[in-house]
Amino acid sequence: EKNLALLTAKKLAEKLMDAGCNVIMTRNTDVFIPLTERAEIANRNGADLCISVHYNSASNRSASGIMVFHHGPSSTGKLLALCISGKIGAKGQLANKGPASDMAVAKKSGFSVLRNTTMTGVLLELGFLSNRHDESVVNSDEFRDQISEGVVEGLRMFFGEEMNDGKK
Numbered sequence: 563e564k565n566l567a568l569l570t571a572k573k574l575a576e577k578l579m580d581a582g583c584n585v586i587m588t589r590n591t592d593v594f595i596p597l598t599e600r601a602e603i604a605n606r607n608g609a610d611l612c613i614s615v616h617y618n619s620a621s622n623r624s625a626s627g628i629m630v631f632h633h634g635p636s637s638t639g640k641l642l643a644l645c646i647s648g649k650i651g652a653k654g655q656l657a658n659k660g661p662a663s664d665m666a667v668a669k670k671s672g673f674s675v676l677r678n679t680t681m682t683g684v685l686l687e688l689g690f691l692s693n694r695h696d697e698s699v700v701n702s703d704e705f706r707d708q709i710s711e712g713v714v715e716g717l718r719m720f721f722g723e724e725m726n727d728g729k730k
Contacts, residue, residue, distance in 0.1 A: 563616065563617045563619070563691055564592065564594075565592065566617050566691070566700060566701070567615050567616055567617055568589065568590075568591075568592065569706060570615050570688065570706045570709065570710070571587065571615045572587075572590070573706045573707060573709075573710045574613070574615065574709075574710040574713055574714075575587055576710070577710040577711060577713075577714050578713075578714060578717075581714050581717075581718075583717075586603065586604070586607045586609060588600045588603050588604075597674040597675055597678075598674060598678060600614065600674075600675050601674065601675050601677075601678035601679045602678075604679050604680075604681065604683070605678075605679060605680050605681075609679075609681050610681060610682075611642070611681055611682055611683060611684075611717075612675065612676070612679045612681055612682070612683030612684075613683065613684055613686065613713065614673075614675045614676070614683065614684070614685040614686065615686050615688065616685060616686060616687050616688070617687065617688055617689055617690070617691050617700060618687040618688075618689065618690045618691065618692075619690060619691050619692040620690055620692050620693075621692070622692075623692050623693055623694075624693065625690045625692065625693060626656065626657055626689070626690050626693045626695065626696050627656050627657035627658060627659045627689070627690070627696070628647075628650060628651065628656050628657070628658050628659060628686070628687065628688055628689060628709075629659045629660075629662055629686075629687040630643040630646050630647040630650070630660070630661045630662070630684055630685075630686055630687075631643065631661070631662055631663065631664045631667070631673060631676065631684060631685040631686075631687070632661060632662075632663060632664065632676065632682075632683070632684055632685075633663070633664055633665075633672050633673070633676035633677055633683065634663040634664060634665035634672050636676075636682060638682045639676070639682050639683060639684065640661060640663075641720065642682055642683075642684050642716075642720050643661035643662075643684045644661045645716040645717070645719040645720040646661075646684055646686070646712070646713055646716030646717070646720070647660050647661045647716070648716065648719075649712040649713070649715040649716035649719065650686075650688075650708075650709055650712030650713060650716065651712075652712065653708040653709065653711070653712050655699050655705055655708065656688075656689050656696055656699055656700075664676050664677075664685065673685055686713070688700060688709055
């Protein structure tokens, strides 16, 4: 998961920079960053948004699809998750489970990275590595490229920059 998440995050960072965004990565190499430190990096740098990239796993090997989480009480986070989920779901390679509150999974407090950041954020679960089909899809460069494009399109929608052709 960590290697795939890093590859995807790097592709996403490239596309965001191409779109004119300033991107701060919590890591650029195979090194573990504690959950609280990930949020602190975003907070220290005054980030406008936090996007945390992950891949899922489940004991139920039939679990499949993409999930975009927002922090439970954040209406802005919910809107961001809706925009991104819609755009990456439209890419169609994996089932789109839609946006969801992190408190649906971590019922007491939500996910650390979303709970501890001071800005709006989403946590992307981009497929289940425990599912053979999902795993084969997410291991392709094409998937990472399309997902990254979808996130950028979702951000444009969130910021109201989407035109009829999907570009500013």
